[in-house]
Amino acid sequence: MKRLLLILTIGLFTVSSFSQTNCNIETQYGKIFKIEKKKYGEKEYLLKTVNKIDTTSCFSELVNNNKQYIDYLRTHFSDNSNYEKLMSISDTIELQNEFIKSLERDSTFNEVMHTLTEKISDKSNYIPDTISMDEMLNIAVKYFSIIKINEDGHYVGKVCTGINGLKQTEKERKPQIEAFCFSTILNNYKAEQYNMYNEFVKGIKELYKINLGIESDDRLLRAQGAMYLFMRNNDKLNELLLSEYENKKEYLPFVLKIN
Numbered sequence: 001m002k003r004l005l006l007i008l009t010i011g012l013f014t015v016s017s018f019s020q021t022n023c024n025i026e027t028q029y030g031k032i033f034k035i036e037k038k039k040y041g042e043k044e045y046l047l048k049t050v051n052k053i054d055t056t057s058c059f060s061e062l063v064n065n066n067k068q069y070i071d072y073l074r075t076h077f078s079d080n081s082n083y084e085k086l087m088s089i090s091d092t093i094e095l096q097n098e099f100i101k102s103l104e105r106d107s108t109f110n111e112v113m114h115t116l117t118e119k120i121s122d123k124s125n126y127i128p129d130t131i132s133m134d135e136m137l138n139i140a141v142k143y144f145s146i147i148k149i150n151e152d153g154h155y156v157g158k159v160c161t162g163i164n165g166l167k168q169t170e171k172e173r174k175p176q177i178e179a180f181c182f183s184t185i186l187n188n189y190k191a192e193q194y195n196m197y198n199e200f201v202k203g204i205k206e207l208y209k210i211n212l213g214i215e216s217d218d219r220l221l222r223a224q225g226a227m228y229l230f231m232r233n234n235d236k237l238n239e240l241l242l243s244e245y246e247n248k249k250e251y252l253p254f255v256l257k258i259n
Helices: 002-022 025-032 060-064 067-077 083-087 092-104 107-121 133-143 175-187 196-207 216-232 235-248
Strands: 033-040 043-050 129-132 145-149 155-158 254-257
Touching: 025 033, 025 092, 025 107, 033 092, 043 067, 043 083, 060 067, 060 107, 067 107, 067 175, 083 092, 092 107, 107 175, 129 133, 133 175, 133 216, 133 235, 133 254, 145 216, 155 196, 175 235, 196 216, 196 235
Parallel strands: 129 254
Antiparallel strands: 033 043, 145 155
16 A cells, blocks of 8 residues: 555656646747748748647647747847857757757746746746736837838838837837737738728828928938827727737736726
8 A cells, every 4th residue: 555655656746747847938949949941042041930839738828829929029039149150050950959059048038938938837926917008009009110201202111020119219128018019910910800901001191191391300200109199099909909918818927907
């Protein structure tokens, strides 16, 4: 009987240890993230993607339902200074291994990933941040960029992960709110119910109704500010963010306080 209890105890300890290891996000990087060398014409580049992972991981639902979100965190909050080193590696397995090691060593990236996954990996100590709708909209509108005025005097707009107004307007970055807002907008850019492309075009058309400047630089700066305000008061964007929050709140590391 004692031998049976001992075996059961060891078995339970092994399962518990495996579960804890499996719920450490850093041990899952090799399954989640992939790097490949690709060619565009004659030029080689590195393609970094987020994979779906199987249900043996306690993070499977989180990852598989939030790939764009996680890719945003990796793109903007990981150290990309080793790009040349990675480009010099020709072996695909070695390239993948070095890429994963670089993520595991990256303290900033590990911090944002721990924040994202703490709800799953450390439930007893998890305390979510609380944000207001005003705070969320302040971030969301920064992705609707007027990037230039073309030769014909027309505004050129773009929604892009790399081109946005956050660096110029936000002293303190909010990785999780940024990732949520950008992935939500991008995934609904030409969606049927919340078509953010159409709303962006409406905003650009509104800009033409006011003379915003004689000099191009002045006009561009004022147009960008006007676009932020237009999208801040855009009903569709407000509705989309609220709807997506309700759909994803079980995965999100923050609580949205509705005004």
